[in-house]
Amino acid sequence: MGSEQESRASLDFAESSVLEAIAPAASNVDIEEAFNSWDGTVEDEGASILPFVQQRHVLLFDELLPIYVVFRTPLLEDEVLKSYLDRLAVNLEVFAFGTAPGPDQETKTLPKELIYSETITDTNEPTIVLHENDDGKHAYVFWKLDVAIARPQGRFHKPAIYFQPTASLKPDVTARKPSSHDDYLPSRVPPALNLLQSFEHDPALAGIHPRLSAMRISKIAPSAPLARELVRPIKTGQRPLFRVVPPLMWRTRFAAVHASLADLSLLASLDIEVASYTSYAVSIKSANLSILGGDIKPLTSVDISAPSSPGDQLSYLYKVTPDLGADGAPALGSNGHILTLSIEADIHISPSCMPHVSITWSTAVDFASEAQANLLKAAHRLSSTSHAGSIKSPDALPATDSEPPPNTINLTLTMTGPPRVKVGEPFHWSVFIVNRSDKVRRLAIMVIPKRKRDAHRPTSSASSIGHGARGGEGKELLAPAVLDENIVYGRQKGAKAEVTELVCLTTDVRLGQLAPGSCYTSDLKFIALAAGVQGVECVRVVDLATNETADVRDLPSIVAVGEE
Numbered sequence: 199m200g201s202e203q204e205s206r207a208s209l210d211f212a213e214s215s216v217l218e219a220i221a222p223a224a225s226n227v228d229i230e231e232a233f234n235s236w237d238g239t240v241e242d243e244g245a246s247i248l249p250f251v252q253q254r255h256v257l258l259f260d261e262l263l264p265i266y267v268v269f270r271t272p273l274l275e276d277e278v279l280k281s282y283l284d285r286l287a288v289n290l291e292v293f294a295f296g297t298a299p300g301p302d303q304e305t306k307t308l309p310k311e312l313i314y315s316e317t318i319t320d321t322n323e324p325t326i327v328l329h330e331n332d333d334g335k336h337a338y339v340f341w342k343l344d345v346a347i348a349r350p351q352g353r354f355h356k357p358a359i360y361f362q363p364t365a366s367l368k369p370d371v372t373a374r375k376p377s378s379h380d381d382y383l384p385s386r387v388p389p390a391l392n393l394l395q396s397f398e399h400d401p402a403l404a405g406i407h408p409r410l411s412a413m414r415i416s417k418i419a420p421s422a423p424l425a426r427e428l429v430r431p432i433k434t435g436q437r438p439l440f441r442v443v444p445p446l447m448w449r450t451r452f453a454a455v456h457a458s459l460a461d462l463s464l465l466a467s468l469d470i471e472v473a474s475y476t477s478y479a480v481s482i483k484s485a486n487l488s489i490l491g492g493d494i495k496p497l498t499s500v501d502i503s504a505p506s507s508p509g510d511q512l513s514y515l516y517k518v519t520p521d522l523g524a525d526g527a528p529a530l531g532s533n534g535h536i537l538t539l540s541i542e543a544d545i546h547i548s549p550s551c552m553p554h555v556s557i558t559w560s561t562a563v564d565f566a567s568e569a570q571a572n573l574l575k576a577a578h579r580l581s582s583t584s585h586a587g588s589i590k591s592p593d594a595l596p597a598t599d600s601e602p603p604p605n606t607i608n609l610t611l612t613m614t615g616p617p618r619v620k621v622g623e624p625f626h627w628s629v630f631i632v633n634r635s636d637k638v639r640r641l642a643i644m645v646i647p648k649r650k651r652d653a654h655r656p657t658s659s660a661s662s663i664g665h666g667a668r669g670g671e672g673k674e675l676l677a678p679a680v681l682d683e684n685i686v687y688g689r690q691k692g693a694k695a696e697v698t699e700l701v702c703l704t705t706d707v708r709l710g711q712l713a714p715g716s717c718y719t720s721d722l723k724f725i726a727l728a729a730g731v732q733g734v735e736c737v738r739v740v741d742l743a744t745n746e747t748a749d750v751r752d753l754p755s756i757v758a759v760g761e762e
């Protein structure tokens with residue numbers, strides 16, 4: 199009878215209680231003081247359980263909104279009420295959706311998106327207020343939460359949000375258990391079957407009575423009780439809709455700095471605009487930009503002491519400089535430099551309502567395009583080798599008796615060919631490769647055809663070359679190229695068609711695995727199309743694993759003769 203009465207009391211408690219979320223219009227409201235001035239009258243039957251608290255009509259994106267989760271239940275004794283509150287699981291969810299279909303949406307499909315969810319824990323101590331009115335005596339329990347109204351990922355037309363609190367009464371885990379706690383050998387319960395009982399009279403056991411309970415090798419699931427208290431949901435009150443608008447809009451733009459090639463700085467412009475479709479003034483407390491793997495220097499200062507009116511725009515200008523790597527390129531690549539914008543502002547809705555807005559937004563900044571990065575690396579190598587007074591990328595492989603530089607492939611390449619060939623008949627070069635390095639190589643051999651030099655190329659004057667060619671520390675650098683579309687078009691139109699005199703019929707030779715000290719022999723097939731002394735630009739050897747390259751330019755000459 200005791201368990202049935204407790205179950206019936208839990209059911210009555212769950213059915214007679216109401217849960218609701220309230221967004222007060224005032225930024226600082228004292229619930230207990232407002233209760234003392236309430237006479238208990240309710241003008242509308244469908245009103246909130248706290249009709250004396252005026253709620254917000256419009257909410258703001260990126261706002262930190264104080265929300266009160268209110269739980270009303272009939273007045274009980276303090277110990278009983280506390281026991282029920284300990285069993286109460288309360289959760290608050292915030293959903294955003296569009297109140298009207300967009301241009302590309304159907305009228306019957308209006309999706310919603312969860313933008314906030316939090317479970318009230320035991321550390322959040324509630325406030326309990328007792329109140330008596332015409333309906334009887336009730337106990338009001340309040341939990342205060344600071345809800346961040348985040349911007350939804352989807353694009354909603356005329357967005358709105360609503361708060362959905364949920365609560366359920368969990369089973370009582372402290373209910374009185376049966377008097378017997380000895381589950382291993384319960385009283386007046388027959389023991390399990392002895393699986394070794396058939397060996398009890400075996401003469402070999404010499405009077406030993408073996409025993410193996412069937413419970414040792416079989417899993418017996420405990421039987422469920424006939425009466426189990428289920429989780430009971432709590433009824434929720436009204437769920438009003440709140441229109442939501444963004445109070446601030448921002449835009450960032452970037453422009454390259456016209457300086458030397460080594461300077462990858464960008465000019466960043468930040469424009470913050472107060473929404474013109476609202477009538478709220480805004481006091482911007484701070485607006486900062488920061489970047490990962492770089493430095494930001496503000497170039498302008500904006501007076502933010504006075505509030506900004508709707509439609510006002512504030513502009514900030516920064517110089518963003520990335521950290522450079524050993525090759526002169528941005529240290530974190532094209533997607534590693536993350537620019538973060540943080541804005542803190544107060545919105546003046548009314549003298550008693552001044553919500554705080556906190557905005558954090560991030561994006562990746564690409565300081566150099568792929569073509570510019572390759573040009574920058576080449577310029578850095580040229581400037582480094584010129585400054586050091588040595589050439590780290592020779593035209594041919596080092597000799598066998600010299601110590602190779604640390605970044606060379608370290609191979610021996612021997613090429614032999616016929617002294618004289620005929621025009622129109624294919625011939626072969628024999629290539630002999632020896633791996634002199636201490637690691638396995640995966641090589642590719644390519645023949646680079648000879649390119650004729652343009653004799654009509656204009657030369658730059660000494661003054662134009664020298665201008666901007668040196669950095670601030672005396673380091674020689676290349677100046678940025680200046681291109682004119684008319685010049686490029688004229689050069690392409692006036693270019694002369696070159697006659698091919700020697701064709702390599704072998705596109706490339708790829709070696710799978712060339713162990714240290716091993717050798718390999720291959721052939722390169724050519725055909726001469728014109729008589730005379732022919733040749734190629736170079737034979738390029740590429741390590742496919744490390745992308746290291748070496749160009750061999752000391753090649754045999756090809757003498758092509760025509761038919762007699």
